[in-house]
Amino acid sequence: MRWWKMLGLAGIAGVAATGVVIARAERRRRAYTPEEIRTRLRERVEASAADPDQPEGRRS
Structure with missing residues (x-):
């Protein structure tokens, strides 16, 4: 029965x-101001437009 306890503790x-990982990522995501988000999105669009070899569905 002892290994069941260890398995349960490992699961918990x-x-x-x-x-913890999800909460940390959420805090990091919410720390951006709306202007920072717009700037980052514009940079991503410019980068994807500058690389025509990248497949259409894989642009970031």
Whole structure:
């Protein structure tokens, strides 16, 4: 029965670690001002327009 406990604890630790990663990414995403977001999007559009060899569906 002891290995079931270890498996359960490992599962709980994995869920907690995933939650931490998601929360950290969300905080980083929300830290941008609207102007910073616009600037980044414009840069991405310019970069994808400058690379015509990139397939249409794969542009970032």
